[in-house]
Amino acid sequence: MGKWDDEYDVVVAGSGAGAMAGALAAASAGLRTLVLEKTRVLGGTSAYSGAAVWLPGTRVQERAGIGDSTESARTYLRALIGDDGAAHREAFLSTAPELVEFLERDPAIEFRFQAFPDYFPAPGRMDMGRSFVPLELPLERLGEELAGLVRPPVDRDRAGRGHSAKPMAQGRALIGRLLLAFTATGNGFVRTETPLTDLVVEDGRVVGVQAGSVRLRAPRGVLLAAGGFESSAPLRASRAVPGGADWTMAPDGANTGDAIEAAVRIGASTGLLDQAWFCPGLLTADGRPAFTLGFRGGLIVDGSGRRFANESLPYDQMGRRMAGAQGPFHLVWDSRAGGLPAISVPPLTTDEQVAAGRWVQAGSLDELAGRIGLSPQALGETVGRFNGFAENGVDGDFHRGEDPYDRYFSGGRPCVVAVDRAPYFAAEVVLSDLGTKGGLRTDPDARVLDGSDRPIPGLYAAGNTSASFTGPVYPGPGIPIGSAMAFAYRAVQDIRR
Numbered sequence: 006m007g008k009w010d011d012e013y014d015v016v017v018a019g020s021g022a023g024a025m026a027g028a029l030a031a032a033s034a035g036l037r038t039l040v041l042e043k044t045r046v047l048g049g050t051s052a053y054s055g056a057a058v059w060l061p062g063t064r065v066q067e068r069a070g071i072g073d074s075t076e077s078a079r080t081y082l083r084a085l086i087g088d089d090g091a092a093h094r095e096a097f098l099s100t101a102p103e104l105v106e107f108l109e110r111d112p113a114i115e116f117r118f119q120a121f122p123d124y125f126p127a128p129g130r131m132d133m134g135r136s137f138v139p140l141e142l143p144l145e146r147l148g149e150e151l152a153g154l155v156r157p158p159v160d161r162d163r164a165g166r167g168h169s170a171k172p173m174a175q176g177r178a179l180i181g182r183l184l185l186a187f188t189a190t191g192n193g194f195v196r197t198e199t200p201l202t203d204l205v206v207e208d209g210r211v212v213g214v215q216a217g218s219v220r221l222r223a224p225r226g227v228l229l230a231a232g233g234f235e236s237s238a239p240l241r242a243s244r245a246v247p248g249g250a251d252w253t254m255a256p257d258g259a260n261t262g263d264a265i266e267a268a269v270r271i272g273a274s275t276g277l278l279d280q281a282w283f284c285p286g287l288l289t290a291d292g293r294p295a296f297t298l299g300f301r302g303g304l305i306v307d308g309s310g311r312r313f314a315n316e317s318l319p320y321d322q323m324g325r326r327m328a329g330a331q332g333p334f335h336l337v338w339d340s341r342a343g344g345l346p347a348i349s350v351p352p353l354t355t356d357e358q359v360a361a362g363r364w365v366q367a368g369s370l371d372e373l374a375g376r377i378g379l380s381p382q383a384l385g386e387t388v389g390r391f392n393g394f395a396e397n398g399v400d401g402d403f404h405r406g407e408d409p410y411d412r413y414f415s416g417g418r419p420c421v422v423a424v425d426r427a428p429y430f431a432a433e434v435v436l437s438d439l440g441t442k443g444g445l446r447t448d449p450d451a452r453v454l455d456g457s458d459r460p461i462p463g464l465y466a467a468g469n470t471s472a473s474f475t476g477p478v479y480p481g482p483g484i485p486i487g488s489a490m491a492f493a494y495r496a497v498q499d500i501r502r
């Protein structure tokens with residue numbers, strides 16, 4: 006056996022919301038806990054996120070008086086996912102209120118309800134949603150050193166810039182708040198630029214991790230919450246995950262499936278490996294995608310110049326329609342929209358993207374079609390038909406605007422709006438994702454299972470490192486982060502037993 010370089014009670018690999026919630030739970034319980042992060046900064050995709058958290062039936066929804074309950078969430082999840090993952094569903098539902106109470110007990114952490122509709126018309130759905138977000142976090146509260154450890158928003162991060170002077174919001178606020186609470190316990194330690202490479206097993210139990218040449222002991226447990234494999238082209242190809250490593254929204258080079266592979270090498274089993282949290286991504290000037298949602302105008306056409314779906318569908322469902330269609334895809338809109346008729350992360354301006362040569366502006370639809378390689382006749386017919394739907398107020402092909410989600414982003418106004426006022430614009434849309442959602446199979450306590458469904462002692466997984474209990478369904482805003490935090494928290498409750 007090699008010599009240990011350091012010893013903790015618990016090592017958490019990764020530093021997204023699940024990792025940090027688990028690390029905080031462990032450190033608060035008096036366990037010396039290390040957060041081991043591959044990159045220079047903490048937070049991963051969680052830091053880029055809107056930090057909507059779908060944890061139903063908690064004190065946050067109660068404070069907001071929205072009428073959410075564990076029971077209605079159970080009805081909703083059961084309608085969408087069935088009873089296959091019932092044990093995980095019940096574990097998730099029973100943990101949500103306890104987890105939020107635990108988190109908000111910490112003076113550094115506070116949430117507020119934020120309306121954002123659930124994604125499916127199913128029993129138990131909340132039209133205004135049930136998810137919540139962290140309060141913004143002034144940089145002074147975190148201090149320069151800790152603030153510098155939090156991954157900046159996606160546009161600044163891609164440009165190699167740090168945080169602005171504004172309070173941290175959304176995912177940065179969530180990671181910043183969890184980090185503040187974690188370090189304040191006195192039991193929380195962080196190592197950045199130290200990727201987990203292997204797991205150390207003694208007598209059938211995981212007792213530590215190898216991080217390159219560094220060997221770290223963790224006799225109470227190792228929690229793998231190091232994202233999925235969205236940024237690994239070979240792994241994506243081997244599992245036929247639609248989209249591409251260049252088109253994922255995850256931070257560059259961060260999530261390449263290291264933790265999943267390390268666990269597989271010691272006998273862990275995997276599931277759902279062809280799945281991701283999909284979304285449309287507008288290609289931007291630097292060739293990277295921008296997560297795009299909430300289309301309140303414009304239309305998306307496929308490689309033949311025809312519509313193929315309701316553009317206003319919740320983004321994962323739209324992504325899945327793209328996976329079944331033939332690209333290249335383009336969003337087409339006009340000057341009536343007054344700018345991009347959708348929300349994009351990072352925020353984009355039409356002028357900048359047109360000036361950079363990434364998006365196309367044209368005086369007529371025929372010219373636009375020619376410049377994006379489509380038949381002017383096909384695009385003209387598609388837009389003409391679409392404009393007819395706008396006039397009648399009914400999308401006869403894809404029912405856009407019929408679901409409350411579709412109209413949420415247009416403030417209740419129609420989202421099928423005529424595209425008929427020059428100049429016209431087009432932007433290429435790629436099949437992007439917010440991370441893969443297949444990975445290590447776990448039991449409801451987040452214990453990693455081997456090929457015979459037996460827990461591997463000492464090893465836990467949460468977030469996109471684990472196979473999501475939601476299967477190929479994305480039920481509502483905040484499910485990735487909510488479930489990552491819930492199962493990381495459960496892992497720590499098991500470690501403490």
Ligand code: FAD
Binds near residue numbers: 023041055059439487
């Ligand atoms: P991550 O948050 O990506 O964290 C993984 C971390 O592990 C990274 O820091 C990575 O560097 C590190 N790591 C990787 N390999 C290793 C290794 N070998 N050793 C050590 N560390 C390693 N979801 C929601 O629920 N609500 C939202 O509002 C929401 N909004 C979103 C908005 C945007 C713009 C995007 C891009 C995503 C959004 N998502 C949202 C999706 C969500 O952010 C992710 O699916 C989720 O955060 C993934 O969490 P994770 O912990 O699995 O991975």
